[in-house]
Amino acid sequence: MRDFVKLIDELRKFENETSWIEFKCNNYTPETIGENICALANGAALHEKRCAYYVWGIEDKTHDVVGTTKDFLSLKKGNQELELWLRTMLSKNADFEYHCVDYLGKKVGLLLIAPAEKQPVVFQKLAYIKVGSNTKKLHDFPEVEAKLWDRLRNVNFESRIAKFDLELQEVAKLLETSVYIEMRGMPQPANMEGAIHYLMEEELVLRQDNGLFAITNLGALLLARNLNDFSRISRKAVRVIQYADNSRLDMLKENTGTKGYVVDFERVMQYIDALLPSREVIDGALRQTRSAYPPLAIREVVANALIHQDFAITGTGPTIEIFPNRIEITNPGIPLIDVRRFIDNPPKSRNEKLALLMRRFRLCEELGTGWDKIVLACEQALLPAPRIDVYEEGIKVTLFAGMPFASIPMEDRLQACYLHACIKYVQGEQLTNSSLRKRFGLSASSSGTISRLIREAVLRGLIKALDPDTAPKHMKYIPEWA
Template identity: 60%
Template sequence: MENLEKLITELCKYRNETQWIEFKHNNYTPKMIGEDISALANSAALLERNCAYMIWGIDDTTHEIVGTEYDLQTLKIGNQEIENWLRCLLSKNADFESHSIIVNNKQVTILIINRAVNQTVTFEKVDYIRIGSYTKKLNEYPAIQAQLWDKINNSKFEERYCKQNLELDAALQLLDYSTYFDLKEIPQPIDIFGISHYMLEENILARQDNGLFAITNLGAILFAKNLADFSRLVRKSVRVIQYKGINRLCMLKESIGHKGYAIGFENLIRFIEVILPSQENITNGLRKKDTAYPTIAIREAVANALIHQDFSITGTGPTIEIFENRIEFTNSGIPLVNIKRIIDNPPKSRNEKLASLMRRLGICEELGTGWDKIILTCEAAQLPAPKIELFEDSIRVTLFSKIPFSSLSIEDKVWACYLHACIKYVQGEQLTNSSLRERFGLEASSSAVISRLIKETIKLNLIKPFDPTTSFKYMKYIPIWA
C-alpha cells in the first residue's frame, strides 16, 4: 500500500489514542485483536470515518516509534495463521488488511480496518465499541448502540473510500478523468489542481485529514482505468457470456470488463450488439442491419443492472448472458419497489449518488422511465414481455427474441397483458382488445383469443375494467392498483 510511512507518521501525531486509533508495542493476544477489530470498525462507522487503525511498534504513551518484534502476517495459532483465525470468528462484514513496514529503521505493523457496513462487526458473535481508548461490549451502551445503527443504516457505498493516502497526481493516474469532461461536454482544466476541483466536487476524490487524497467507491466504479487496481471492486466488473443454443452447456465467448462503468459503457453496449443474433435487410438499395432486440431495451437493462446492484454483496458482479433466444441480465440485490409497480412507482435507488452522476453524464435518466422504455420498445417490436425473476439476493431480467403468440406460455401472455395495461395507464390511456391485439401483432380474427386472455388476467387480479358499466364490445381495462 502506498504512503504507509506517511500515514503512520500522521497517526502518531495524535496526542492520545482515539476511538479509531489503537497503538501497541508487542501485544498480539489473538482474542484482544479480534475484539479490537470489532470495536474499531464499529467506532469508525459511528464517527463516520472510512477506516480505523491498530498499529504495533508504537509506544502507547509517547507515541514514539519503538518497533515491534513480530509480524501479524506470520503469527499463527497452532497451525493456523492468525489472520485466518480472526476471519473465522469475525462477522462476514469485517474488512481489514495488515501491512508491515520499516519506519526509522524499526519494524511497524499496521492493521487497517474498514468501517462497519450494513450491520455491526462482531467477534465471536458479540459486537464491541470503543469508549475513549477502551474496548467495551456494545450492548452495555444502548444509547451509543442506537446512534451506531442509525449511522450504519444511512451509510452510503459511494461515499466510502476505495483507495486512500494518495498524492493527488497518483490518485488521478488511476482514473480516466478525461472521460468525465468529455461526457459533461465541458473543457478539461489544464492543470491537476483544476481537474481536482471537479473531482472533489463530484465526490470522485476526497481530501483526507492528513492532506493526502482518497478515491471514493463512486470514483473508482465509474472512472477506474482498471478495476483490478481496486481490490474491493474488481469483482464488480461486468461479465458478458455468450452461449451456443438455449442453455449453458456450451460457452462460446466470455468477456470481463476491466474499466469503470462510465468509461466502458458505450463499448459494452457495442460489444453486446456485435455478438447478438442479427440479419441484414436491403431496402431501397440500402443495407440495414436489424438486431433481435431493441438497442434502447438493451441499454436500459444494462444501466439498471449497474446502477441498482447491491454493492454490499461481495464476490459477484453484474452478468449479461446471451443465448440464441434470450438475454439475461443479473445483478446482486433485489428491487426496492414491488416488481408489479415497477412502471408507475417513483424512481428509487440504493445507490443514489451513482444514479445521479450517471444521469448527469448522460448514461441514464434517473427518472424512473427505464422500464417504460424497455417495455415500450419490446412491445413495438412485438417481442415477449421482459421477465423479472427475484432470488434470495439477486434479480434477473430476461429479454426474449421473437416468439409466435401461439408458442407463448399462458404465464407469459398474462404478464404481457398486465404490463401493457400498466404502460397504457401511465400514458393516460387504457388497454383494449384492439390495443392488445396490436401489441401481439394479431389480426382482428383473434379477438376472441385476446378476450379470453383478458378474462384470465382479470381472474388473476392483475387488471380490472376501467368502467364496468360499459358494454363488453367497448370495454377498457386498467391495472388492478389504479
C-alpha cells in the same frame, strides 16, 4: 506501498486521542488490546472513517515518540499466538493488520483496524466504544449505540475503499479521469490537480489521513482503466456471451469487459449490437438495417443490471447472453420492489450514487422511467413482452425477438396484456380490446382472440374492469392493483 511514516506524522497532529485513534507506549495486555480493537472499529464506523489506528511507541498525551520494545506479532496469550487469540475472541466482522515501522529512528507498532460493517464489532461477546480517552461498554451508552446502528445500516459498497495509499500520479494511472471530465461536459483541466477536486466532490476519490489518496469502489467501478487492478471488484465486469442456438451447448463468442462502466459502456453496447440479428427495411427511398431488438430497450436493461446489482454477492457480475431468439440479461441481487410494480412504484436502488452518476452521464434514462420505456419500446416494435425471473440471488430479464402472435406462449401473452394495462394506467388511459390488438399488431378480425386473452388475464388476477357494468363492447381495464 503504503507510506506509514507519513501516516504516523498525520496521526500525531491530532491534539487528542479520538474514537478511532489510540496511542500506547508498551501496554500489550491481551484483554486491553481486544477491547480497544473492538472500540476503535466501532468508533471508525460511527464517525464514518475509512480506518482506525492503534499505535504503540507514542505517548498518548504529548504524542512524543518513545518507541516500543515489543513486537505484536511475536506476543502470545498463554500458548497461543496473540493475533490468533484476538481473532478468535473478536466477532467475524473484525479485521486488522499490523506493521512495524522505523519512525524517527525508533520502533513504532501500527495496527490498522477496519471499521465495523453490518453490525458492531464485539470482543468476548461484548461491544465496546471509545468515550473520550476511555474504552467503555457500548450498551452503557444507548444513544451512541443507536447512532452506530444507524451508521452501519447506511454504509454502502460504493463508499468503501478499492485502493489505498496512492499518490496523485497513481490515481491518474488507475482511473480514466479525462472520461469523467468529458462526460460532465467540462473543459479538461491542465493537470491532475485540477481534476482531483471534481473526483473528490463525487467521492470517487478520497484524501486519506496520511495525505495520500484512496479510490472508492464507486470510482473504480465507473472509471477504472483496468478493473483487474482492483481485486475486490474485478469480478463485477460486464460479460457478454453469444450462443449458436437457443440452448447453452454451443458458445460462439465471449467477451468480458476490463474497464469501468462509464469508460466501457458504449463499447459494450456496440459489441452487443454487432452480435444481434438484423434485417433490412425500406424506409421511403432508403434501405435501412434495423436490429431485431429496440436499442433503447437493450440499453436500459443493461444499464439497470449494472445499477441495481447487489455488490455483496461476490464472484459474479452482470451477464448478457445472446441467443437467436432472445437476449437474457442477468445480475446478482433480487429486486427491492415487487417486479409487478416496476412501472408505477417509486424507484428504489441499493446503489444510489452509482445510479445517480450513470444517469448524470446520460447512460440511461431518468430515475423511475427506464422500465416504462423498455415496455413501450417492445410494444412499439410488436415484440413479446419482456419477461422477469427472480431467483434466490439474482434477477434475469429476457427480451424476445419478434414472433407471430400464435407462437407466443400463453404466459407471455398474459405478461404483455398486464404490462400494457400498466403502461396505459400510468398514462391516464385504460386497456381496451382495440388497444391490445394494436399492441400485438392484429387486425379487427382477431377481436375474439383478444377478448379471450383479456378474460384469462382477469381470471388470473392480473387486470380488472374499470367499470364492470359497462357494455362488453366498451369495456376498459386497469391493473388489478389500481
